Amino acid sequence: xxxxxxxxxxxxxxxxxxxxxxxxxxxxxxxxxxxxxxxxxxxxxxxxxxxxxxxxxxxxxxxxxxxxxxxxxxxxxxxxxxxxxxxxxxxxxxxxxxxxxxxxxxxxxxxxxxxxxxxxxxxxxxxxxxxxxxxxxxxxxxxxxxxxxxxxxxxxxxxxxxxxxxxxxxxxxxxxxxxxxxxxxxxxxxxxxxxxxxxxxxxxxxxxxxxxxxxxxxxxxxxxxxxxxxxxxxxxxxxxxxxxxxxxxxxxxxxxxxxxxxxxxxxxxxxxxxxxxxxxxxxxxxxxxxxxxxxxxxxxxxxxxxxxxxxxxxxxxxxxxxxxxxxxxxxxxxxxxxxxxxxxxxxxxxxxxxxxxxxxxxxxxxxxxxxxxxxxxxxxxxxxxxxxxxxxxxxxxxxxxxxxxxxxxxxx
Numbered sequence: 001x002x003x004x005x006x007x008x009x010x011x012x013x014x015x016x017x018x019x020x021x022x023x024x025x026x027x028x029x030x031x032x033x034x035x036x037x038x039x040x041x042x043x044x045x046x047x048x049x050x051x052x053x054x055x056x057x058x059x060x061x062x063x064x065x066x067x068x069x070x071x072x073x074x075x076x077x078x079x080x081x082x083x084x085x086x087x088x089x090x091x092x093x094x095x096x097x098x099x100x101x102x103x104x105x106x107x108x109x110x111x112x113x114x115x116x117x118x119x120x121x122x123x124x125x126x127x128x129x130x131x132x133x134x135x136x137x138x139x140x141x142x143x144x145x146x147x148x149x150x151x152x153x154x155x156x157x158x159x160x161x162x163x164x165x166x167x168x169x170x171x172x173x174x175x176x177x178x179x180x181x182x183x184x185x186x187x188x189x190x191x192x193x194x195x196x197x198x199x200x201x202x203x204x205x206x207x208x209x210x211x212x213x214x215x216x217x218x219x220x221x222x223x224x225x226x227x228x229x230x231x232x233x234x235x236x237x238x239x240x241x242x243x244x245x246x247x248x249x250x251x252x253x254x255x256x257x258x259x260x261x262x263x264x265x266x267x268x269x270x271x272x273x274x275x276x277x278x279x280x281x282x283x284x285x286x287x288x289x290x291x292x293x294x295x296x297x298x299x300x301x302x303x304x305x306x307x308x309x310x311x312x313x314x315x316x317x318x319x320x321x322x323x324x325x326x327x328x329x330x331x332x333x334x335x336x337x338x339x340x341x342x343x344x345x346x347x348x349x350x351x352x353x354x355x356x357x358x359x360x361x362x363x364x365x366x367x368x369x370x371x372x373x374x375x376x377x378x379x380x381x382x383x384x385x386x387x388x389x390x391x392x393x394x395x396x397x398x399x400x401x402x403x404x405x406x407x408x409x410x411x412x
Contacts, residue, residue: 068406074370075363077406082369087402089365090349094394097345097387099276099338099380103315104288105267107330110318113259115232119248121212123147123227130255132240136231142255143229143242150212151225157205164198171195235259238328263326265297265317267334271306274313278340283317288331295319295326299336335383346393347385352400353378354407363399363406364392371399371406 068077077087123145130142174191177183213227239256242248265285269277277299285295297320303313317334319326326332353376354361360378363371379387392398399406 071370074366074372075406076367076370079369082402085402085405087406088400089397090352090400092388092392092394092396092398093347094344095347096342097347097380097385098342098382100383101269101273101276101336101338103267103269103334103336105265105317105332105334107319107326107328107332108264108266109238109258109260109328110262110264113233113235113262115235115257116253117142117229117231117255117257119145119229119242119250119252119254121145121147121150121227121250123150123225123248125242125244125246125248126226128240128242128244130231130237130240132237134237135235136237136257137234138231140231141228142231142237145227145229145248147212147225147227149225150209150227153205153209153212154224157202157209160198160202160205164195164202167191167195167198229254231255231257233257233259258328260324260328261320261322263319263321263328264300265319265332265334267315267317267336268307268310268312269315269336271311271313273338274302274306274315276338276341277302277315277336278338281339282337284335284337285317285319285326285332286335287326288333291333293325295321295332337382341380345379345387346389348388348392348398349400350381350384350386352398352403353386354403356407362388362392363403365397365399 066078066081068075068081070076077085081087124147125143126146127144128142129144130136130140136142171188171191171194174183174188178185178188235257236259237255238258238260240254241252242254248254265283279299279302281299283297283299285297287293297317299315300318301314301316303315306313315336317336348362352362354363356373356375360376362374362376364374366372374391376391377389379389381387
């Protein structure tokens with residue numbers, strides 16, 4: 001019977017093992033639930049910690065930004081803002097002002113140091129000795145021109161020289177014979193007239209040669225018709241218009257020689273500024289291509305005629321160019337110090353002037369860390385300081401550095 005109970009279908013042999021596994025499966029699910037809850041708690045704690053840390057660095061509602069602020073009719077700012085913005089003050093002064101007139105001009109050769117060498121006659125260029133950039137001395141042969149016209153004139157001079165020599169010999173002989181009463185006075189007089197005639201003819205022929213050759217004349221032993229173009233001055237060849245084998249006419253300018261140590265700067269100055277300028281005023285020049293370089297010059301001439309369209313007149317500046325840093329044709333900026341218009345003025349640094357709503361403005365100190373916005377009327381300038389016609393007085397202090405930072409904070 002025991003065997004039958006043991007083998008009964010209601011009590012199968014493996015029912016005890018299955019019953020022992022059920023509690024283990026339930027415990028595993030609880031363990032996973034507890035672990036998940038722990039992870040959630042840790043994440044929530046981290047979020048809260050970061051939030052609290054961020055909240056600790058945020059500005060408090062009572063904290064005020066360190067920016068300029070309006071206090072009545074003044075603008076106040078802290079010492080920290082003044083330091084960050086680099087604000088500095090300058091004193092308004094009353095001193096002599098030499099106005100500066102600015103203009104743009106062009107470098108040119110000084111006509112007093114330029115020579116044009118012309119061909120003077122028709123002919124053929126046989127040789128060119130000097131070219132652009134060559135330095136020459138007075139009398140240097142630049143080129144040689146062969147001219148038939150000059151050759152004929154020189155040949156005439158030589159023939160007349162021979163005939164005059166014969167006439168002079170005949171005159172001396174007739175004079176000697178006349179003293180010995182071996183000839184008549186008539187013969188002696190005719191010999192004198194003949195010698196005088198050849199003297200005059202020879203002088204005229206030489207004058208023709210001189211006019212053709214530019215004063216060179218007929219050189220003893222020289223080739224007939226050979227005309228040498230010579231430099232009349234010391235300088236540099238800046239222009240050449242002939243070449244070997246070229247046929248030329250008498251009016252052609254073959255060379256230009258210039259002394260580039262002396263240059264002019266030609267400016268056009270507006271009518272309103274002409275009255276301030278005087279001959280001898282100092283001028284600072286800066287090439288447009290190299291604005292950091294400066295050259296000294298002075299006003300040499302002020303034009304007497306004002307152009308009807310541009311309302312300007314020419315002003316010429318003399319420049320010493322011994323270092324050869326300037327070249328003809330170069331564009332330059334000019335700053336003319338008009339000493340003739342010097343006068344006492346109320347002056348502020350140029351950096352102190354700003355524009356608010358298109359009007360010139362100064363920030364005038366009204367306390368340790370406060371300024372007033374003052375509209376002013378500007379006069380002329382000397383390049384570093386500006387004349388103030390109204391708005392401030394000598395002894396006031398104005399913001400000269402940090403103006404842009406102050407203005408941008410107030411009007412942004």
